[in-house]
Amino acid sequence: MSAPAGWEPVIGLEIHVQLATRTKMFCGCELTFGAPPNTHTCPVCLAHPGVLPVTNREAVRLGILAGLALGCEIAEISEFHRKNYFYPDLPKAYQISQYDHPLCVGGRFRVLGEDGREFEVGITRVHLEEDAAKLLHLGDSGRRAGAEQSAVDFNRGGTPLAEIVSEPDLRSAADSVAFLKQLRQTLRELGVSDVNMEEGSLRADANVSVRPAGTTGLGTKTELKNMNSFRFLERGIEAEIARQIAVLESGGRVVQETLHFDPETGDIHPLRSKEEAHDYRYFPEPDLLPVAPAREWVEEIRAGLGELPVDRRRRWQRDLALSYEDAEVLSETAELSRYFEDVVALGPPERAKAVANLIRNELRAQLRERGQEPWESEATPARVAALVELLEDGTLGARAAKDVLAEVIDRGAEPAAVVEEKGLAQIGDPAELGALVDRLLAENPAQAQQLRDGKDKVMGFFVGRAMKETGGRADPALVGALVRERAQGGGNGA
Numbered sequence: 001m002s003a004p005a006g007w008e009p010v011i012g013l014e015i016h017v018q019l020a021t022r023t024k025m026f027c028g029c030e031l032t033f034g035a036p037p038n039t040h041t042c043p044v045c046l047a048h049p050g051v052l053p054v055t056n057r058e059a060v061r062l063g064i065l066a067g068l069a070l071g072c073e074i075a076e077i078s079e080f081h082r083k084n085y086f087y088p089d090l091p092k093a094y095q096i097s098q099y100d101h102p103l104c105v106g107g108r109f110r111v112l113g114e115d116g117r118e119f120e121v122g123i124t125r126v127h128l129e130e131d132a133a134k135l136l137h138l139g140d141s142g143r144r145a146g147a148e149q150s151a152v153d154f155n156r157g158g159t160p161l162a163e164i165v166s167e168p169d170l171r172s173a174a175d176s177v178a179f180l181k182q183l184r185q186t187l188r189e190l191g192v193s194d195v196n197m198e199e200g201s202l203r204a205d206a207n208v209s210v211r212p213a214g215t216t217g218l219g220t221k222t223e224l225k226n227m228n229s230f231r232f233l234e235r236g237i238e239a240e241i242a243r244q245i246a247v248l249e250s251g252g253r254v255v256q257e258t259l260h261f262d263p264e265t266g267d268i269h270p271l272r273s274k275e276e277a278h279d280y281r282y283f284p285e286p287d288l289l290p291v292a293p294a295r296e297w298v299e300e301i302r303a304g305l306g307e308l309p310v311d312r313r314r315r316w317q318r319d320l321a322l323s324y325e326d327a328e329v330l331s332e333t334a335e336l337s338r339y340f341e342d343v344v345a346l347g348p349p350e351r352a353k354a355v356a357n358l359i360r361n362e363l364r365a366q367l368r369e370r371g372q373e374p375w376e377s378e379a380t381p382a383r384v385a386a387l388v389e390l391l392e393d394g395t396l397g398a399r400a401a402k403d404v405l406a407e408v409i410d411r412g413a414e415p416a417a418v419v420e421e422k423g424l425a426q427i428g429d430p431a432e433l434g435a436l437v438d439r440l441l442a443e444n445p446a447q448a449q450q451l452r453d454g455k456d457k458v459m460g461f462f463v464g465r466a467m468k469e470t471g472g473r474a475d476p477a478l479v480g481a482l483v484r485e486r487a488q489g490g491g492n493g494a
């Protein structure tokens with residue numbers, strides 16, 4: 001869905017990412033998910049008087065890594081600030097965050113759009129902060145309104161977060177999703193975060209405004225909070241764009257406010273929460289030293305970046321002629337990327353598309369049933385490359401290839417040996433198939449006549465019969481050509 005003519009949406013995202021450290025941002029408590037409530041706490045993250053926070057060096061490293069991947073400058077000196085507000089999930093009554101001196105600033109992130117278009121999104125900043133604890137609303141199915149009791153689980157309090165703020169460079173909901181997906185892939189591959197949206201390791205807020213197409217000013221923006229899936233993000237932004245356009249077209253004006261999108265009803269309504277209080281009375285955190293990463297350390301981190309997923313995908317699309325979807329799916333994780341490249345390396349590059357098809361479809365489907373990952377399975381790159389070769393040179397048909405693959409996975413068999421052993425080689429002999437086709441035409445005169453009458457649909461009937469009679473070994477393309485040729489040959493051959 002795109003905006004009605006005459007309007008241009010302007011979108012920026014703020015993304016909270018949970019950093020994949022072992023311990024919390026300012027204390028030594030271990031990070032867990034699903035541990036019994038309040039079993040991973042200490043005087044620091046419970047805000048006892050007189051305790052002192054200590055910055056987690058690994059969190060700083062991961063923040064720098066994220067910043068470098070996003071093309072940011074790493075600040076020589078960045079500072080922590082206290083962001084003051086009172087809420088039961090925040091025992092200190094302030095959150096330690098970064099304010100006017102964030103860790104990373106001024107990046108550019110290149111995104112591949114689904115339509116083959118590339119675009120850049122400016123990155124305003126990446127800063128570090130701690131997460132609040134988790135409020136549990138008990139009774140009345142846990143819904144906030146009408147809950148009988150609320151309890152606090154401090155296990156999550158103090159979890160290290162990086163907040164990534166983009167420039168308002170996005171122009172559609174689809175582009176916003178493409179950007180977030182690629183950001184997620186990049187952060188996961190670099191080990192910055194496990195980016196698990198269901199567990200809240202990645203959450204996005206969207207700032208949305210619209211303006212008359214062709215103008216450059218900015219309209220009044222609203223903020224959609226806490227979108228925790230790509231689908232909600234897309235639907236929420238689309239709904240908000242439509243709402244703002246309707247308001248403006250009816251002569252109203254958009255009010256700057258924080259909104260909640262309800263994915264169940266599709267409704268958007270103002271959010272009443274702590275987030276409405278805007279005066280946080282920021283001031284420098286007196287208990288923490290500024291973060292001043294040594295330049296050698298930053299360069300060491302930069303050296304470990306490797307090829308970013310976006311660059312790998314572009315290379316695959318350019319050099320291996322993969323589609324956008326192929327490249328997106330196969331680069332999902334570093335392991336899968338490496339596996340795909342290992343298979344491709346064993347054959348000519350022209351075969352990469354066939355390798356991609358086999359891995360994406362049949363191999364992943366069969367392995368999913370068995371709960372295995374490709375790189376841990378008996379389907380080694382050498383065996384998969386051998387199987388693709390048999391498919392490409394016509395020795396094997398698609399159906400037989402499935403059976404061969406099952407043998408490879410289940411007992412580590414070599415594809416050529418399975419073909420030999422089970423007599424699975426594709427029948428591509430025109431004489432042999434010609435005789436079969438003649439017989440099928442003779443046995444089914446009504447269908448043969450339909451074919452001569454131009455009813456091409458009936459072709460599927462003959463190919464299906466030929467496959468059945470040969471146990472799936474007939475070359476379907478050759479059967480099709482032979483049926484067409486011989487049906488026209490006049491009569492039914494009887």
Ligand SMILES: [Zn+2]
Pocket residue numbers: 024027028029040041042043044045046158
């Ligand atoms: Zn602690």
